[in-house]
Amino acid sequence: MSEELPKAHFTEENSADVVVGQNANAQNARLKEVMHSITHHLHAAIKEIEPTQEEWMQAIMFLTKTGHMSDDWRQEFILLSDVLGVSMLVDAINSRRPKGASENTVLGPFHVGDAPEYPMGTNICLDGKGDDMVVRGRVLDVDGNPISGVKIDVWQANDEGFYDVQQKGIQPDFNLRGVFRTGDDGSYWFKAVRPKHYSIPADGPVGALLAELGRHPFRPAHLHYIISKDGYDEVTTHIFDPDDIYIDSDSVFGVKESLIADFVRVEDSDRIAEVGFDGLFYWDVEFDFILAPKV
Amino acid sequence: MSEELPKAHFTEENSADVVVGQNANAQNARLKEVMHSITHHLHAAIKEIEPTQEEWMQAIMFLTKTGHMSDDWRQEFILLSDVLGVSMLVDAINSRRPKGASENTVLGPFHVGDAPEYPMGTNICLDGKGDDMVVRGRVLDVDGNPISGVKIDVWQANDEGFYDVQQKGIQPDFNLRGVFRTGDDGSYWFKAVRPKHYSIPADGPVGALLAELGRHPFRPAHLHYIISKDGYDEVTTHIFDPDDIYIDSDSVFGVKESLIADFVRVEDSDRIAEVGFDGLFYWDVEFDFILAPKV
Incomplete structure (x- = not known):
């Protein structure tokens, strides 16, 4: 009834x-x-x-334009959600973890499911463009024990701030993407290039809103990760470059304190040779991930 | 700086x-x-x-579809604003008046600017379809003094719930619309037909939302008015039929207590002849409007 x-x-x-x-x-x-x-x-x-009636109509027209801008390739409402911090908030609510465990941040639109798996130490930069970088660390549980066999799915923009999928035919396919697995001691390492900040799509109503608010559309340089192993809570996250000029003003609010890494310049020729580079320096990034048990 | x-x-x-x-x-x-x-x-x-990530994506897709449904003819975001009571709230905020003055309600999408002006008593029903109706009353100031020369712009749906502009070629142009002016005693009267309830457009995402919420898309039967004279606060409003089955559940929340009229059935043949009808009955609707001074 x-x-x-x-x-x-x-x-x-x-x-x-x-x-x-x-x-x-x-x-x-x-x-x-x-x-x-x-x-x-x-x-x-x-x-x-x-609001006045005119202001309310402006809001209606803003939402309408945001809808019209959206299609199978461009999702302007997700972008709106991103720049209002809502995507991050929804992510935070859905990835609460015990203190000490690695924090989540937004997935973003540039993940691909079929990146190649490589042996430890492989260089995922396929076109040699940019500053050499080594990324290394360990994956541990919340008690500090190493976890072996963890899948590390990493992807990043190049030194000009573009992902391979944004530059088909310019960058090689699967440039700056790869899957690695931690060793018995929980460690991982791979080679890449130092990423650069980039702009979210700013030619639509969301970009116009940012401009009107005196905000820029940039995201500070970062590497993306999905870190997973059965029995553990999967972590979708980034690590960030602390020296990026946008580190305190990510247009989509993805930065969390715990995700800011260190980019150390190494000029020692022995160390350069040891990791297999041949330039005058490389960037060394050490970052450990801590996995919480699956609940 | x-x-x-x-x-x-x-x-x-x-x-x-x-x-x-x-x-x-x-x-x-x-x-x-x-x-x-x-x-x-x-x-x-x-x-x-x-929200879960899936729920948030549902919200994004709802907004996207609402945008895609909107064009020069159909404004689904206005419809969304209407069914969430926001259009009414914005209207209420922008039309606060002294106690006793006639209240506003939403304009709606069916007003036209160039309806013909008629002498008092004219029948605005041009096709003779529906139950005869007389609408009459006075326009007064907040002290109860009659106001002459007030412009009364009235429009309504027909006895099947359609406006002329929705049925081009079926209803005569300007059917059930007209402009009248109050006499020296502030009075007005005109003839029309008793309007019927109708559905807002329900074939889009807003209609689907209403269905999922167990809500119907109907608006109770009403007449629209814009009542204006220099020096007075213009009133955009409706009067409502209290016997309509949707009087307590207007899908756009346009009903205010003070806007509910009385529809009295008149069967007295002398009165029927006096107003110029020739049927067995007509509906008599008496409604006074009170104008506040312009601030």
Whole structure:
């Protein structure tokens, strides 16, 4: 039997209650709960902002343009979610872990599922462009024990801030991507090039909003990771370059304190030779990941 | 000189503050204020809802579809604003009036600017379809004095719930629309037909949302008005039929207590003849409008 709907008519004061009152017969309890929260916060924001009719129409047109900009290749609403910190917040809510465990950050749109698996120490830079870099460290459990056989799926932009998939025919396929597995001592290492910051797509309504807010569209340089092993909580994360000029103003708020690495310049010729480079220096990045048990 | 941006990185706790911190250099103070409010309420809603990644993607796709449904003829985001009570709330905020003055409600999409002006008593029903109706009353100021020369712009759906502009070639042009002016005693009257409830467009994502929420898409039967005279606050409003089955559940929340009229069935043959009808009955609707001085 359906519940009788409340009979109150609309006033400025009772507005949100009147609206959610009409959801009394919703079969989908979760949607009902979601709409209760959204409606109340939306009405509270409107009461705080007191938009004019013209301002409200601007908001409608902004959302409409954001929809029109979105297709199978470009998702402007995800971008909006990103620049408002909502993507990061949803990620944070869904990846709460014990203190000490490596933190998540956003996946981003540039992961591919079929990157090649390489032996430890392989250089994932396939075109030799950029500053040489070694990335190394260990994967440990929350008690400090090494974990072997952990899958490390890594991908990054090149030294000009572009991913291979953004430069088909310019970069080799699978440039700066690879899968590694930790050894018995939990260690991993591979060679690459120091990544560069880049802009999120800024030619749409979200870019225009950022400009109007005096915000830039850049993300500080980073490497992406998905770190996984059965029995452990999978970590989707980045490590960040602390020297990047955008480290304190990531346009999508992906930076967490615990994810800022160290990029150490090594000029010692023995060490350069030892890792197999032949230049005058390389960047050494040591970063350990800590996995929490799967709950 | 631009303000130095705050250096805090993202956490679940400080998320909204970190996001609005990046707007420190916005030149547009109003937009900065608006984004402060929107960001805080949006993050608060997300923290309350704790959406899964899949749920968040559903929200993104809902907004995307709502954008794709919108074009020059169909505005699905306005419809979304309507069914969430936001259009009514924005209208209420922008039309606060002294107690006793006629209240506003939403304009809706069916007003046309060039409806013909008629002498008092004219029948605006041009095709003779539906139950005869007389609408009459006075326009007064807040002290109860009649106001002459007030422009009364009225439009309504027909007895099947369609406006003329929705049925080009079926209804005559300008059917059930007209402009009248009050006489020296502030009175107005015209003839029409009793309107019927109708559905808002329900074949898009907003209609699907209503269905999932157990809500119907109907608006209770009503007449639209714009009532205006120099020196007075213009009133955009409806009057509603109290006997309509949807009177307590308007899908866009347009009903306010003060806007519910009385539809009285008149079967007295003398009165029927006096107003110029020739049927067995007509509906008599008496409704006074009270105009507040322009501020």
